[in-house]
Amino acid sequence: MSFVSSLGTYLPPWGTAHGRVPGADEDTVTLAVEAGRCARTGNPPVERVVLVTNDIPLLEGGIAAVLLAGLDLDPEIEVVQRLGGAPAALDAVATAPPRTLVIGVDLAPVGAAAAVIGESGVGTRTIARLARSLPVRTRDAMGTVYDYGDPRLLRERGVLESLRVAMATDKPRVLAGADHKLATTLCTGPVPTLPTTGASAALFALAWMVENAVVGPLVGVEQATVTGLSIEAGQVPVHRGEPAPRPLPRTQQAPGSDIPISLAAYDRAFPAKLRWQASHDPASGQLDFPPRLRVDDRGGLTEPDALVALPRTGTIYTAVTVRVPVPGVPTPYSLAIVELDDVGVRALVKVTGVEPGAVAIGDRGRLVLRRVAIRSGVTDYGYAFQPDIVNDTEENVA
Numbered sequence: 001m002s003f004v005s006s007l008g009t010y011l012p013p014w015g016t017a018h019g020r021v022p023g024a025d026e027d028t029v030t031l032a033v034e035a036g037r038c039a040r041t042g043n044p045p046v047e048r049v050v051l052v053t054n055d056i057p058l059l060e061g062g063i064a065a066v067l068l069a070g071l072d073l074d075p076e077i078e079v080v081q082r083l084g085g086a087p088a089a090l091d092a093v094a095t096a097p098p099r100t101l102v103i104g105v106d107l108a109p110v111g112a113a114a115a116v117i118g119e120s121g122v123g124t125r126t127i128a129r130l131a132r133s134l135p136v137r138t139r140d141a142m143g144t145v146y147d148y149g150d151p152r153l154l155r156e157r158g159v160l161e162s163l164r165v166a167m168a169t170d171k172p173r174v175l176a177g178a179d180h181k182l183a184t185t186l187c188t189g190p191v192p193t194l195p196t197t198g199a200s201a202a203l204f205a206l207a208w209m210v211e212n213a214v215v216g217p218l219v220g221v222e223q224a225t226v227t228g229l230s231i232e233a234g235q236v237p238v239h240r241g242e243p244a245p246r247p248l249p250r251t252q253q254a255p256g257s258d259i260p261i262s263l264a265a266y267d268r269a270f271p272a273k274l275r276w277q278a279s280h281d282p283a284s285g286q287l288d289f290p291p292r293l294r295v296d297d298r299g300g301l302t303e304p305d306a307l308v309a310l311p312r313t314g315t316i317y318t319a320v321t322v323r324v325p326v327p328g329v330p331t332p333y334s335l336a337i338v339e340l341d342d343v344g345v346r347a348l349v350k351v352t353g354v355e356p357g358a359v360a361i362g363d364r365g366r367l368v369l370r371r372v373a374i375r376s377g378v379t380d381y382g383y384a385f386q387p388d389i390v391n392d393t394e395e396n397v398a
């Protein structure tokens with residue numbers, strides 16, 4: 001048995017009430033960071049991260065460094081990347097040791113959710129597991145998806161047959177991984193309308209059960225594979241980052257080659273840029289961002305002794321909107337100089353989560369990890385300013 005001690009969910013601000021779409025600067029990693037940070041509100045201890053998704057970026061060496069930096073976790077923490085949907089996410093929850101952060105991410109439909117596994121909280125116990133092969137949807141090495149296109153086959157020989165074998169006479173209380181219409185016919189009692197149907201759907205469903213004090217079997221399905229957990233009664237915090245949806249702004253991109261990347265510069269900038277840190281001058285107490293080299297008494301350049309974590313909240317000092325298309329950059333976009341809280345540091349960043357030109361001097365917000373660009377095939381991450389007008393998240397405690 002494992003215990004869920006905290007839950008968090010995230011949906012991008014773009015889309016409609018019927019489904020969300022990722023922003024141009026969002027991907028699997030940034031979505032995982034958003035959900036993980038929601039679940040880690042209050043800083044519960046985490047010593048292991050499990051990322052479950054069918055959309056793992058094909059990055060040699062993995063995405064652990066960026067993910068841990070965005071979550072503000074120690075770079076020595078183990079990160080497990082698990083390929084799969086709702087059953088894989090429930091397996092991860094059920095088998096994780098305490099102090100594990102389990103994150104589920106989906107891109108189509110888009111959404112992310114996370115659970116912190118602790119020593120106490122909402123108890124979960126595996127009651128069913130069945131692996132069957134019915135490859136109605138596959139993906140090749142290039143990421144191209146092939147769909148057999150037979151929903152009746154998937155329903156009859158996949159979901160229904162697997163549930164019949166795995167659950168015997170029991171019915172799910174909540175079903176994740178199937179569409180809402182099918183879930184309604186197969187479950188006992190009212191069921192939630194889940195925003196996704198993949199790995200995150202299982203955690204969105206768990207969050208709904210906790211908020212509504214619903215107990216019983218939570219079942220995840222993916223094609224013909226099934227995992228079922230028994231969810232027990234308990235009260236744990238559910239932190240939601242789900243702003244109201246708005247239409248995705250229209251952008252354009254100038255033709256031409258993208259700006260090339262310097263991997264040497266990428267390596268030098270990574271700790272400060274991704275962990276949002278400044279250098280500290282012990283003589284004056286001044287913080288510098290980006291970190292800077294200093295001249296010692298003999299005229300030589302010295303590296304900063306230590307980097308200091310910067311606040312991730314601040315106020316717009318000034319802003320501008322760029323409307324001239326640039327190769328590799330969706331245009332228009334807004335830039336802002338943000339005065340970070342209580343440290344006397346100002347940072348130049350892009351604005352995210354709102355339409356270009358929607359921010360003004362004095363607007364409050366937070367710094368969030370986003371995909372800055374893809375340069376020479378390498379995804380370049382950094383921080384962007386998300387104003388509080390889209391940070392109207394609900395914090396629910398069941």
